[in-house]
Amino acid sequence: MKNRQTPSSQERVMREGDFIVSKTDLKGRITYCNRVFIEFSGYQASELMGEQHNIVRHPDMPRGVFKFLWDTLAQKKECFAFVKNMCKDGSFYWVFANVTPDFDANGQVVGYFSVRRKASTKAIALMGGLYQAMLEEERKAGSKDACDASLALLTNTLKQQGVSYEQFVLSL
Template identity: 55%
Template sequence: MPSITPTSVQKHLSPSDFIVSKTDALGNIIYGNQIFIDISGYDEHELMGASHSILRHPDMPSVVFKLLWERIAKKEEIFAYVKNLCKDGSSYWVFANVTATMNPNGSVRDYHSVRRKPSTKAMEVIPTLYGTLLKAERSGGIEASRKILDTHLKEKGTDYDRFVLSLQQ
């Protein structure tokens, strides 16, 4: 796929919209509901089998995805705010919940993500925080970004999960 240049155009979910997708254990898309397909701007055949990173916006700090993969690798759910990149260069923010679907033998069958509109409160905090994390990553790598995130959480007297969920309330 050709490289996509982000634009300043932002799309917004309505409060009743839920984006649902599934990926295989390697992160390749195996299902997307119609809202997912429509907002992404891709045709369904372009998404199926593609890495979910096809939607990765360059404004997203890697540390968020590192946390996500650490959690789901341990078969734990995670909530995260994610800025996605559409085929036309526009973007949209989501509040995502990602979980592993297990086989009867306990191995991961696939990953299931449900995303909805992030709260106004979250959008007043997350873009600035992510900008700080991204700047740290560019100069000091993902560990520099992780250190800033950990310091931010410690200063707030909370952990990642409580912080993220408190912004959505």
């Protein structure tokens, strides 16, 4: 049921104080979503439950960002990221996401929690430009090497600024 809508230029802006919360299983299938996620995504809860979280993935998001996210989660670490999501009707909304592994009593990862809040205007402008450059690198590299190419651009950008990824995103 992946979102097959055509992206539009219509932006939905989150309200201050709103939090989008979801939980997924190990494969990224949605097992919980709060009312704010339902509202902003434009889907009904029944349309989201059991679906891959990438149902809201916007095509303006580089694949390399999600590879970085999944690689970080595989190390049992939390990850922060700015994400442009697409609604069921093709409109979009930006979020600042925190994704963290969900551990059972034995310390095994059983799923993932994600809490998203409104992204700042400054962060959207900066990340939008960076993501466009990453997408261009992915396009030039071709499907097989797309993630590596865009991650290399991100890594080089961070190195030039002398900051870690986490320092970079948390400063915006």
